[in-house]
Structure formats: C-alpha cells, structure tokens
Amino acid sequence: MVMGEIERDTQIVVIGAGPGGYAAAFRAADLGLEVTLIDSAPALGGECLHHGCIPSKALLTATHLLDQIRAASQMGIRAEQVVVDPATMQQWKAGILEQLAKGLEQLAERRGIEIVHGQATFTGSRHLRISNGEAGSLAFEQAIIATGSRPMHLPGVEVDGERVMTSREALQLQAIPERLLVIGGGYIGLELGSVYARLGSQVTVVELTAQLLPGIERDLVQAVQQPLWKRGVDIRLRTKVIGVRSGGQYLTVDLAQESGTTQALEVDRVLVAVGRRPNSDGLNLEQTGVKLDARGFIQVDAQRRTADPQIYAVGDVTGEPMLAHKAAREGKVAAEAIAGEPAAFDNVTVPAVVYTEPEIAFCGLAEEQARAAGYRLKVGKFPFRALGRALTLNATEGFIKVIADAERDILLGVRMVGPGVSDLIGEAVLAIEMGAQLEDLAVSIHPHPTLSEAIAEAAEVALQRAIHIYHPRPKTK
Numbered sequence: 001m002v003m004g005e006i007e008r009d010t011q012i013v014v015i016g017a018g019p020g021g022y023a024a025a026f027r028a029a030d031l032g033l034e035v036t037l038i039d040s041a042p043a044l045g046g047e048c049l050h051h052g053c054i055p056s057k058a059l060l061t062a063t064h065l066l067d068q069i070r071a072a073s074q075m076g077i078r079a080e081q082v083v084v085d086p087a088t089m090q091q092w093k094a095g096i097l098e099q100l101a102k103g104l105e106q107l108a109e110r111r112g113i114e115i116v117h118g119q120a121t122f123t124g125s126r127h128l129r130i131s132n133g134e135a136g137s138l139a140f141e142q143a144i145i146a147t148g149s150r151p152m153h154l155p156g157v158e159v160d161g162e163r164v165m166t167s168r169e170a171l172q173l174q175a176i177p178e179r180l181l182v183i184g185g186g187y188i189g190l191e192l193g194s195v196y197a198r199l200g201s202q203v204t205v206v207e208l209t210a211q212l213l214p215g216i217e218r219d220l221v222q223a224v225q226q227p228l229w230k231r232g233v234d235i236r237l238r239t240k241v242i243g244v245r246s247g248g249q250y251l252t253v254d255l256a257q258e259s260g261t262t263q264a265l266e267v268d269r270v271l272v273a274v275g276r277r278p279n280s281d282g283l284n285l286e287q288t289g290v291k292l293d294a295r296g297f298i299q300v301d302a303q304r305r306t307a308d309p310q311i312y313a314v315g316d317v318t319g320e321p322m323l324a325h326k327a328a329r330e331g332k333v334a335a336e337a338i339a340g341e342p343a344a345f346d347n348v349t350v351p352a353v354v355y356t357e358p359e360i361a362f363c364g365l366a367e368e369q370a371r372a373a374g375y376r377l378k379v380g381k382f383p384f385r386a387l388g389r390a391l392t393l394n395a396t397e398g399f400i401k402v403i404a405d406a407e408r409d410i411l412l413g414v415r416m417v418g419p420g421v422s423d424l425i426g427e428a429v430l431a432i433e434m435g436a437q438l439e440d441l442a443v444s445i446h447p448h449p450t451l452s453e454a455i456a457e458a459a460e461v462a463l464q465r466a467i468h469i470y471h472p473r474p475k476t477k
C-alpha cells in the first residue's frame with residue numbers, strides 16, 4: 001500500500017465492465033450482494049459497446065441504407081446525388097454509444113454498485129491492486145474476471161493505428177480509403193470489409209484458409225460470397241500476408257498464395273482481423289490459483305468458477321465463442337452461483353450471427369455435426385425467393401434450413417442466410433432450448449406476411465407437407 005492510496009473492501013469485485021462484467025455486477029447487486037465494478041476504460045460497456053458490436057452495427061446500418069437508396073430506383077424512387085459525410089456518420093454512431101453507456105452508468109448507480117476506474121491486478125486470491133486511475137488496493141470475498149479479449153497481431157505486419165489498423169481504428173475512420181486490404185475473412189473482416197465496400201473503397205480480403213468464415217457451412221458462406229464478388233470485393237483465399245511495407249503515400253503488401261505464387265499489392269490502408277486473444281496476461285494470475293489453457297483462456301466449470309474457488313471468470317477471457325450474448329449469460333450464471341442459486345451455464349446452444357448482406361445466423365448442430373453424432377436426419381430448406389414478404393422487402397437472397405432428428409422429429413439445428421435472420425434466429429434458439437419438434441414450428445401460426453413464415457415453411461418441408469413448395473407424390477389410387 002502506497003501512502004495516499006485508497007484501501008477498499010467489497011464482497012464481490014467484477015473486473016471489466018463489458019457485457020459479461022456488467023451483467024455479472026448488475027445481477028449480483030440485484031441478489032443483494034455488495035459489488036465493486038472496475039474498468040480501465042473511461043465508460044462502462046466494454047469492447048462490445050465502444051469498439052465492437054454496437055459501433056460496427058451502426059456503420060453497417062448506415063451503409064446498408066446507402067445500398068437501399070441506390071437500389072430504390074427500381075421501385076420508382078430516384079435519389080440522385082447521394083452524398084456520404086463520414087464525419088456526421090461517426091457523430092451519429094458516437095451518440096448511440098454515449099446514450100447506451102450513460103444508461104449503463106445510471107443502472108449501476110441505481111443498484112448501488114461502486115464503480116472504480118483503473119487497471120486491476122491480483123496480489124493474492126483475496127486482494128487486488130488498482131493502478132492507472134483510482135489507485136489503491138481492494139480486498140474481496142469473490143472476484144469475477146471479465147477482462148475480454150484484444151486483437152491478435154501478425155508477424156511482419158506492424159499495427160500503427162493509422163494506416164495499419166485493427167477493428168478499433170477501422171470503426172473510427174473519418175475518411176474513406178480508396179484501397180483497403182483486409183487481412184482475415186472472418187466475422188470482423190467481412191463486416192467491416194462490407195462497410196467500406198459499400199462506402200466505395202476497393203476492398204481486398206485475404207484469407208488464409210480455403211473459404212471465408214472457416215467453420216461455417218459452405219452453402220451459407222456461398223450466399224454471402226457471391227454478392228461480395230458482384231460488388232467488386234477481391235477475395236483471395238488460401239493466401240497470407242508476409243509483410244506490409246510503407247512506400248511513401250501508400251502501403252505495399254506482400255502476399256503469398258498456398259501454391260507458392262507471391263504478389264505485391266498497393267493499398268492505402270490495411271485492416272488486421274485475424275482473430276482475438278484473451279486478456280488474461282497482465283492480471284498477475286500467478287498470485288492466484290486460476291489456471292489457463294494453452295491459448296491463455298481461463299479454465300472454468302459450469303458455474304464459471306476457476307480453479308481458484310474465490311475467483312470466477314466470464315466472457316471472451318474464458319474462450320470461444322467470443323460473443324457478447326454468451327458473455328452476458330455467463331455473467332448472470334456466475335453472479336447467481338456466488339449468491340448460492342442453482343445456476344449453471346447449461347445452454348444447449350449459443351447462436352451466432354454474421355451481419356453481412358445477406359446476414360448469416362445459426363444455432364444448434366450443422367447437418368454434418370448431427371450426422372457425426374449418429375443422428376438420422378430430417379432436413380427442410382425454404383428459400384426466401386418463395387416468400388411474399390421477402391419479395392416486398394426486395395431481399396430474396398438466401399434460405400432457412402431446419403435440421404431435426406428423424407426418429408423423434410426434435411429440432412437439432414437451424415441455419416439461416418437472408419434478410420432479417422439476425423432477429424429470426426431467436427425463435428430457433430428458443431425452440432431448441434425447449435426441445436421443440438418440427439410439428440411445433442409447423443403448426444404455430446406465424447404472422448403473414450413476415451419473414452418468420454420461412455421458419456414454419458422449412459419445418460413443413462422437413463415434414464414433407466409444404467404447400468408453397470411442390471413435392472410430387474406417388475398416386476394413391
């Protein structure tokens with residue numbers, strides 16, 4: 001303890017105020033526990049609110065609108081001379097973040113949560129040190145680590161935050177680069193690559209593996225890749241970046257294909273989006289009993305308790321999938337477990353959404369995974385081009401696919417690519433969590449005309465009784 005520093009104590013300390021951390025803190029306070037929430041950032045909300053989910057979706061919305069304006073002439077609406085003002089777009093985005101962060105601060109204050117701004121490091125299983133802010137020490141009964149993740153870097157590619165960027169800087173650009181190279185064809189690469197392609201940048205996406213969004217089924221990825229191609233996005237698969245050289249006004253990027261061919265490409269900016277790594281180093285976890293796996297993720301049990309019984313961990317720092325909604329659920333589970341409730345992270349599925357055009361959304365098992373697990377399957381696929389609402393929305397790309405156990409008709413997985421599927425997937429998640437059968441989806445009345453009808457239609461296809469798709473049947477006479 002240094003003279004002049006504050007010495008605090010608390011029942012529960014939560015380190016990190018992202019979706020995992022603030023959910024844990026709010027739930028713990030609501031369960032009557034005394035909570036201190038520490039974050040080194042100036043505002044609550046974490047990576048998701050300030051540098052991730054929300055700013056990226058704001059820019060995706062704004063640039064999607066631009067696309068829609070351009071396509072409106074076929075509906076008899078001509079909007080000539082559309083002008084994009086990136087500074088105003090950034091201000092609009094900043095206003096959303098500010099409003100949400102303020103809301104979180106008010107919700108924390110109302111719950112009596114003590115907020116501390118500073119960097120936390122462990123000095124033992126019951127003690128923390130806080131620096132770079134409201135310096136001091138803190139004694140706690142239980143801690144919840146929710147420190148999130150940060151971008152991975154590539155050898156030979158030095159991020160300077162200006163011309164060679166991570167998603168943080170790419171979300172804050174005040175000017176539209178003429179030529180943008182995106183390293184990594186994953187979630188961030190495709191979402192932010194789409195933003196800049198819509199704004200008029202010549203975008204090149206370099207992906208190490210044989211397909212974009214590795215791990216996601218080919219039919220879903222194809223539905224996204226085709227429109228990117230049509231828009232002029234240059235997609236280089238099985239390719240890696242060996243280095244980036246500064247050539248005065250522009251950057252020269254050296255690419256190497258799997259085949260051995262090399263090429264130099266001139267670009268104005270580079271976005272590095274090759275995955276994220278956990279913020280578990282720098283916490284001084286050696287002072288605790290917390291154990292890490294080989295990639296640095298904190299190992300946790302179903303209650304999100306670490307190997308140190310006083311310390312819990314939630315969110316990106318505990319591993320894949322690194323998604324905000326998974327972090328939030330884990331945060332609530334940890335808080336409830338500490339409060340003595342019978343809580344466990346026992347969700348059947350964590351949904352995922354890629355906000356490309358069209359969007360991809362999925363939950364539960366893929367066909368291949370289900371077959372590998374020994375299931376015989378009933379699969380039903382319904383295309384959006386056969387759906388009235390999709391036509392009236394002028395968005396007919398894609399389909400919904402349901403995958404069920406053929407023996408009991410129980411839904412195992414749902415795959416969606418198309419308009420609005422980021423919202424439609426919620427129904428599929430609920431159905432899987434509740435053990436719904438195809439029949440439940442098929443006979444539940446879905447409002448007409450809506451995109452949600454495609455879920456019921458896909459279930460009817462799987463049950464071989466679709467009316468909007470014709471199946472020739474053997475004559476019964």
Ligand code: FAD
Pocket residue numbers: 015016017018019020021038039040041045046047048049051052053054056118119120121146147148149167188279282283314315316317322323324325326327
């Ligand atoms: P974070 O949100 O990363 O928060 C961690 C907090 O801990 C930070 O505020 C940090 O300042 C603080 N911290 C770290 N170390 C310390 C320390 N030692 N002391 C004090 N404070 C500390 N997920 C989705 O589900 N949907 C999306 O659409 C989506 N879009 C994304 C877009 C981008 C560009 C990025 C980068 C990510 C996106 N994600 C999305 C992922 C999502 O942001 C993360 O899964 C989520 O933020 C994880 O939440 P968390 O609570 O674990 O940590």
Ligand code: NAD
Pocket residue numbers: 154183184185186187188189191206207208209212213214239240241273274275276321322323352353354355
């Ligand atoms: P990612 O894992 O989604 O994609 C990284 C991509 O980079 C992969 O396709 C990988 O094969 C490729 N890659 C790796 N090394 C490479 C190299 N040397 N050269 C070229 N390509 C290389 O990671 P991300 O896009 O950085 O996003 C990180 C995480 O953030 C995601 O996994 C996801 O959990 C989260 N996120 C979610 C959303 C969403 O939910 N919509 C959006 C953005 C980010």
